[in-house]
Amino acid sequence: MEQNQLENKKFDWRLFLALVKGTEPPLGxxxxxxxMSLMTTGVGFAVPLFTKNLVDGFSGQSFTGGQITILVIAFVLQALASGLSIYLLAKVGHHVVAxxxxxxxxxxxxxxxxxxxNNxxxxxxxxVTNDTGIxxxxITDHLTSFVTGIISIVGSIIILLILDWKMTIVMLLAVPVAIIIIMVLGRQMYRVSKTMQEETAKFTAVLNQVLPEMKLVKASNAEHVELERGNKGIRTLFTYGLKEAKIQALLSxxxxxxMMLLLVTIIGYGGVRVASGALSAGDMVAFxxxxxxxxxxxxxxxxxxxHLQKAMGATERIYDVLGEETxxxxxxxxxxxxxxxxxIEHVSFxxxxxxxxxxxxxxAPAGKVTAIAGPSGGGKSTLFGLLERYYEPTEGTxxxxxxxxxxxxxxxxxRQxxxxxxxxxxxxxxxxENICYGLEREVSDEELERVSEMAYAKQFIEELPDGFETTVGERGVKLSGGxxxxxxxxxxxxxxxxxLMLDEATSSLDSSSEIYVQQALQNLMQNRTTFVIAHRLSTIVEADQIVFIEKGRITGIGTHEALFKQHDLYREFASQQQLLAGKME
Known part of the structure; x- marks a missing residue:
């Protein structure tokens, strides 16, 4: 159903022009x-006329050194102009895409x-990659042929009307047929290519999900699941690729x-006119x-x-992103x-x-520690997102x-x-680079060592071969969780x-490391407003206040002692944590 809607959607070529214009291509x-294209085509116009004169006055004396020199120079200039035109338009194309x-x-x-x-x-x-590449x-591969093609067609028709307007009229009867073919098959190409671009994006999404999580795939023995999911995307792309190929196979x-039918007609009709003397042999060759x-x-x-139809689909997808509010x-x-x-006042989201x-x-009092506790899925991380202004509250402030x-x-x-x-x-x-990420100032080695020591990271960093210059790999895969x-x-x-916003910040540390990091965090928390999402009792027992959230609602606020006495679910939560801590000891 979704694919049919994509295929039936009409395009607006003005969007493409506006998109290109917005990149400010170098007009010069x-x-x-x-x-350069005009020069290339202009030389092409001269060759048939030269051939016409050659045929009509053919003799050994018809070749002169001057004529041959002019012809050679013309061909050389044509080649240089054509190459320069292709390069310059390619430069424009790369500029637009960049x-x-x-x-x-x-x-x-x-x-x-x-x-x-949501995406x-x-x-x-x-x-960013596929659609802009289209x-x-x-621009780089087809715009040159489009410009030179238009000039060549218009110029050739004008010259042909001068040579023999009757034969030209016969030839022009084929133009409406060609236009109809291009329009009908072009619409089909647009619909198919737009859907194919969407399916390509979905397949890219599958690759992007699976490849970074290959450990999870193998640990779950899920190779067969991902194989089928990937193959489904590949088969869909194959199907639409065949549809594109069918259209191309029909169009060309x-x-x-x-064109060949037109050529045969012109040769036949032209032969009759040459035989009647209305047209010379040279005119016929030039025609x-x-x-x-x-x-x-x-x-x-x-x-x-x-290809323009494909570009229309890509344009619309790009506009979908550019139209989003930043x-x-x-x-x-x-x-x-x-x-x-x-x-936090009457906040809903x-x-x-x-x-x-x-x-x-x-x-949350200034300089104090507020712990956010409660069952998983209660909305604790969402509250953090609102405090960091990733989202706006739907109600409240x-x-x-x-x-x-x-x-x-x-x-x-x-920044705070x-x-x-x-x-x-x-x-x-x-x-x-990871420790200094986002800072707009230079960080000294002394500063780097100080914060690393406070975070109990200096010791393991110094044991690495390259110290602070050690690469961590994609998403830090070369390092342990702790x-x-x-x-x-x-x-x-x-x-x-x-x-400070700590989302169970010590959850990946072993017991000895956690002690040092907790001490570092305690020092850092002094005179700072701190929010802690906590699942461990040890993390929140010393908090100035605890906010207990269940299913998106606050059901209790107070210190550990107060909530333990008054809040049944918190008391159950704390007791389970104490029992777990006892077993670990």
């Missing part, structure tokens, strides 16, 4: 390329988290058939040569229009320091129709003292936050944040 280069990719990349970086959660990474990658192919032979200058470009034009990171008040209380948080209200946090500049607000996730995020690069977690803690320490 475009004009130069067009002039600008488009820059624009898309900037857009993706400034889109809110909501967009990235698979593979499909987004396909927009546009580049159209049909155009060739029309046929000009006819070839129409037939060949017509075939090239058909190829251009089929975050305005510089809108609002500047903020250099967070030293007030954070008030829903992912589309799925209500996650319901009327949350509490205050979050204030810093009397000012809603939405009134502050987004960059300034996030140090975040350590339960699943540590590392980028491919060195340990130094090592990745300590690097993330060092990153948070280096930012010297006013608000």
């Amino acid at each position: 280069i475009v004009i130069t390329a067009l002039l 600008k488009l990719r820059e624009r898309l990349w900037e857009k993706l970086l400034h889109l809110p988290i909501r967009f990235h959660h 698979e990474t593979g499909q987004t990658l396909s927009r 546009l580049k192919e159209l 032979p049909l155009m060739l058939f029309v 046929i040569l000009y006819l070839f200058q129409i037939i060949m470009p017509m075939t090239q034009l058909s190829m251009f229009f089929t 975050e305005d990171a510089d809108k609002g008040k500047s903020i250099q320091r967070v030293d007030g209380d954070l008030h 829903a992912y589309q129709s799925d209500q996650v948080l319901h009327d949350l209200s509490f205050t 979050i204030r810093l003292d009397d000012t809603p946090i939405q009134d502050y500049k987004l960059h300034d607000w996030r 936050i140090g975040y350590v996730a339960q699943e540590t995020a590392l980028l491919s690069g060195t340990i130094r 090592q990745r977690q300590r690097i993330a803690i060092a990153r948070a320490l280096l930012r010297d944040p006013q608000i």
